[in-house]
Amino acid sequence: MLIGQQPKDFLLSVEGLTVSFDGFKAVNDLSFYVDENEIRVIIGPNGAGKTTVLDLICGKTRATSGSIHFRDRDLTKMRENEIVQAGVGRKFQTPSIYDDLTVFENLEISFPRGRSVLGALTFKRDAEVRERVHEVAEMIFLKDRLAMRADLLSHGQKQWLEIGMLLIQDPELLMLDEPVAGMSVSERVKTAELLHRIIEGRSVLVIEHDMKFVEDIAHKVTVLHQGQILSEGTMDKVKNDPKVIEVYLGH
Numbered sequence: 001m002l003i004g005q006q007p008k009d010f011l012l013s014v015e016g017l018t019v020s021f022d023g024f025k026a027v028n029d030l031s032f033y034v035d036e037n038e039i040r041v042i043i044g045p046n047g048a049g050k051t052t053v054l055d056l057i058c059g060k061t062r063a064t065s066g067s068i069h070f071r072d073r074d075l076t077k078m079r080e081n082e083i084v085q086a087g088v089g090r091k092f093q094t095p096s097i098y099d100d101l102t103v104f105e106n107l108e109i110s111f112p113r114g115r116s117v118l119g120a121l122t123f124k125r126d127a128e129v130r131e132r133v134h135e136v137a138e139m140i141f142l143k144d145r146l147a148m149r150a151d152l153l154s155h156g157q158k159q160w161l162e163i164g165m166l167l168i169q170d171p172e173l174l175m176l177d178e179p180v181a182g183m184s185v186s187e188r189v190k191t192a193e194l195l196h197r198i199i200e201g202r203s204v205l206v207i208e209h210d211m212k213f214v215e216d217i218a219h220k221v222t223v224l225h226q227g228q229i230l231s232e233g234t235m236d237k238v239k240n241d242p243k244v245i246e247v248y249l250g251h
C-alpha cells in the first residue's frame, strides 16, 4: 500500500447533505469532516442551518439527499434510537433533567441498560454504575452535589448535569447546541475546561454564538451561511476571513 493514498479515517463524514423544506434548502449540498478527538464548532448567522445540521445528524430530520457517515455507517439510513445506540449523543438548548431526582439519580438512570455481560450479578452491575456515576460527577464539577435535588442546581450546573447524562452513555460523538447560553463567565470557563477533558475517546460538535468561548474550545470552526460553508479552518483563519466578517462577525 502506498502511504498518502488511503482515505483518512474521519469519525464523521458529511457529504453533499441537503434538506429542503417546501423547496427551501435549509442545508444545501453541505460537506464537512470531523476527526477523532476533535472539537468542531459551527457558527453562523441566525437561520444559517446550524440546528438543522444537528437535527439531520441525530435523525430528527430526514435528509433530502447526501450522506452522513459515522465511521462506516450512514446515519441518514438509521432511526433516531439506532443513532443514539451507535454512539451519537445530542444535547438540546433547554436542559432536560429530572428536577425532582438527585444528581446521582439523574446520572444513574442515564446509564445504558443491558451493557453488562448477560447474567452478570446485580450487585456487580450496581457497583459498576456507582463507580461510573462518581467518575462522571467529578468530571462535570458536581461530585459534592450528588445528593442534591436537580432543581436546586444553578443554571450552569443543570447544563453540566445534562452533559453528564450524555457522557455516562459514553458517546463517540457528542453534539451540543449553545452549551454556555445563560452561563456566568466562570461557568463558561469551566465548561471550556470540561469539553477539553471529555474529548479523550470522542469528538464534540458544538453550535455556539459566544466568540470568546469558541476561541477557547474550537480546534476547527465551520462557518455556515444559507445552508452552505462560507469558511472553514482555525478560529484565527475564519475570524480574519473578509467573507465571515461581512456576513457574521461584523454585526
Ligand SMILES: Nc1ncnc2c1ncn2[C@@H]1O[C@H](COP(=O)(O)OP(=O)(O)OP(=O)(O)O)[C@@H](O)[C@H]1O
Binding pocket: 021, 026, 044, 045, 046, 047, 048, 049, 050, 051, 052, 053
Ligand atoms: N422543519 C422546518 N420546516 C421549515 N423550515 C425550517 C424547518 N427547520 C428549519 N427551517 C428553516 O431552515 C432555516 C435554518 O434554520 P436553523 O434553525 O437550522 O438555523 P440556525 O442556523 O440554527 O439559526 P439560529 O442561530 O437562529 O438557531 C431557517 O430559515 C428555518 O426557518
